[in-house]
Amino acid sequence: MSELAPGALAPGTGVDALALPLVHEPLPADEVVIGRPTTAVHALATLGEVEVGVWEMTPGTASDVEVDEVFVVLSGHARIEFVEPALPAIEVDHGSVVRLAAGQRTVWTVTETLRKIYIA
Structure with a gap:
């Protein structure tokens, strides 16, 4: 069996994704449009070339x-604007499932700290 990355889930284990403590860092200044949002990420598993984890952004x-x-x-809660390619903006909140494509340029406006499970 291969060694697990720090914080990764071992097979047969689980975690409360809503309660998982995350360490936030400021976003790079060139990415911030309004406010002082921070983000945090916690990788849970790598399955082949696919990573699964928890990501969070503050307002x-x-x-x-x-x-x-x-x-x-x-x-x-957040609004995601699709700048390139231009697509209609979407509102997301608990339960929303979204597909993003490599290279899409987006603008995220988070009004209530957003926590998601990602598969990338």
């Missing part, structure tokens, strides 16, 4: 360039 607005990802929102 504020930030730009991003996405990777291939599907995520499920556990808590919070």
Whole structure:
């Protein structure tokens, strides 16, 4: 059996994704549009080339360039604007499932700290 990364789940174990403590860091200044949002990430597992984890962002607005990802929102609220390619903006909150594609340029406006499970 291969060695697990720090914080990763061992087979047959579980974690409360809503209660999992996360360590936040400020976003790079060139990504911040409004406010002083911070983000945190905790990788739970790597399955082949796919990573599964918990990600969180505090209120504020930030730009991003996405990777291939599907995520499920556990808590919070945000508006995601799709800048390139231009697509209609979406509102996400608990229970939302979203697919992002590598290279998409987005702007995230988080109004209530957003926590999600990602598969990327």
